[in-house]
Amino acid sequence: MTLSIQQIVDVARNAAEEKKAQDITVLNISGISVICDYFVICSGQTGIQVKAIAENIIDRLIERGVAPKRREGLREGNWILLDYGDVVVHVFREEERAFYNLERLWGDAQVVNNSVVSQN
Template sequence: MTLSPKQIALLAADAVKDKKAKDVVLLDIKEISVVSDYFLICTGLSSTQVKAIAENTEQKLEEHGITKLRMEGFRDAHWILIDYGILVVHIFQESDREFYNLERLWGDARVVDL
């Protein structure tokens, strides 16, 4: 069974929630960007939690045959980015999320109800 981009994004949202990610936001950016269809943004309270969220997300999506194109930031775990092409997952520590404020940067995006 092939999952739609939205189903993949919702699967990733469930995966980050499994590891108690805070302030989970799914942005539909396909109408305003050629970068991706969705951005999933969430917060972990420590580098250990940020890494656990990233690892769980990668594992859960791989179970459905969805492999990442690349991952950045894992070693320092202040901001881990996992690129799936149609979905980009951003896992931040709180201060980094506030600093980069992707929700404001992509303010024209539609927020998807989770």
């Protein structure tokens, strides 16, 4: 079973919520980048929580037949990147998120609500 972009975003968001991720944001970058269509960005208070959030996202998507194409930072737990092709998930420790400020860096991107992710 292949998940749609919407479903991948929803599963990632819900899995992050299960582990009490903070400030979950979805950015639609499809019109301004060829990297992917969506960023899911969230944060945790500690490295342990950041790892737990990322591992839960990985597990929930694998349960649905979707494995990350690439994952970075899992060992360190400061900024974990999970690449699902059209969707890239960033899980930060709060300090790293404030420092890198992807929302500002990708300021032209549309912030989307739960039900606004559309199929491309």
